[in-house]
Amino acid sequence: xxxxxxxxxxxxxxxxxxxxxxxxxxxxxxxxxxxxxxxxxxxxxxxxxxxxxxxxxxxxxxxxxxxxxxxxxxxxxxxxxxxxxxxxxxxxxxxxxxxxxxxxxxxxxxxxxxxxxxxxxxxxxxxxxxxxxxxxxxxxxxxxxxxxxxxxxxxxxxxxxxxxxxxxxxxxxxxxxxxxxxxxxxxxxxxxxxxxxxxxxxxxxxxxxxxxxxxxxxxxxxxxxxxxxxxxxxxxxxxxxxxxxxxxxxxxxxxxxxxxxxxxxxxxxxxxxxxxxxxxxxxxxxxxxxxxxxxxxxxx
Numbered sequence: 001x002x003x004x005x006x007x008x009x010x011x012x013x014x015x016x017x018x019x020x021x022x023x024x025x026x027x028x029x030x031x032x033x034x035x036x037x038x039x040x041x042x043x044x045x046x047x048x049x050x051x052x053x054x055x056x057x058x059x060x061x062x063x064x065x066x067x068x069x070x071x072x073x074x075x076x077x078x079x080x081x082x083x084x085x086x087x088x089x090x091x092x093x094x095x096x097x098x099x100x101x102x103x104x105x106x107x108x109x110x111x112x113x114x115x116x117x118x119x120x121x122x123x124x125x126x127x128x129x130x131x132x133x134x135x136x137x138x139x140x141x142x143x144x145x146x147x148x149x150x151x152x153x154x155x156x157x158x159x160x161x162x163x164x165x166x167x168x169x170x171x172x173x174x175x176x177x178x179x180x181x182x183x184x185x186x187x188x189x190x191x192x193x194x195x196x197x198x199x200x201x202x203x204x205x206x207x208x209x210x211x212x213x214x215x216x217x218x219x220x221x222x223x224x225x226x227x228x229x230x231x232x233x234x235x236x237x238x239x240x241x242x243x244x245x246x247x248x249x250x251x252x253x254x255x256x257x258x259x260x261x262x263x264x265x266x267x268x269x270x271x272x273x274x275x276x277x278x279x280x281x282x283x284x285x286x287x288x289x290x291x292x293x294x295x296x297x298x299x300x
Contacts, residue, residue, distance in 0.1 A: 073108065076104075082104065087151070090156065090168075091155055093274075097157060102118050106119045115137065138157075139153045204269075207222060228262065242255055
């Protein structure tokens with residue numbers, strides 16, 4: 001019999017059924033397993049239809065039973081205390097949110113609840129991230145590393161992850177400490193894309209707060225919408241030319257960087273985060289592009 005699961009917003013066919021019902025898309029989902037070269041190092045599944053916006057874990061967890069969970073847990077290399085390192089990562093931004101430890105029960109709870117659950121070594125008990133702050137990490141998938149001795153909870157946080165109120169628990173740069181050990185500076189660990197977004201946001205804030213009169217191309221674009229839109233169209237055209245004129249790949253990468261930068265300035269102007277854009281793309285992964293376009297409301 002299928003386990004009774006607590007992920008909200010879905011109704012499941014219980015009683016050992018091999019199908020699950022997605023009320024949002026009116027589809028039946030049927031999972032199957034694919035063995036990896038490392039013998040279930042990664043457990044994945046596929047669906048029989050394309051219209052589901054559910055995450056892989058949400059689709060899979062409707063069919064969890066004790067036997068399947070134990071099979072997976074037996075493949076994990078627990079340490080002598082029955083624990084593994086458990087890392088939580090933002091499914092859209094790639095940001096490492098936090099690191100903790102998990103035992104068998106914590107991993108099983110995560111699989112069934114879709115909420116990142118850990119084992120507290122100090123309290124010697126399970127704890128679900130967000131049970132006090134309500135800033136849960138909604139797990140979309142779980143990955144094992146090649147040696148099966150650490151795991152990643154791949155999910156979407158409801159709010160700041162760190163108890164300090166920071167977006168992630170990683171905001172102290174070793175380079176900053178070595179450079180100015182007497183100065184404690186908070187700087188989130190950001191990938192290239194989000195470092196750029198952060199810089200653009202800083203330039204926008206300088207305009208609003210009338211700080212730092214130093215000239216900036218980003219500021220100029222933020223203050224001149226016509227110039228910004230003309231640059232996006234110009235750079236997009238130059239990107240297409242690299243294909244049409246069979247230009248070298250480095251040129252294509254350079255033009256795409258220009259398109260991306262100018263588009264991100266427009267996003268900042270509109271108050272839209274890159275994370276929102278990536279979330280839209282993620283939701284489209286399991287849907288045909290043709291069907292997605294035909295389902296859009298007509299523009300007025």
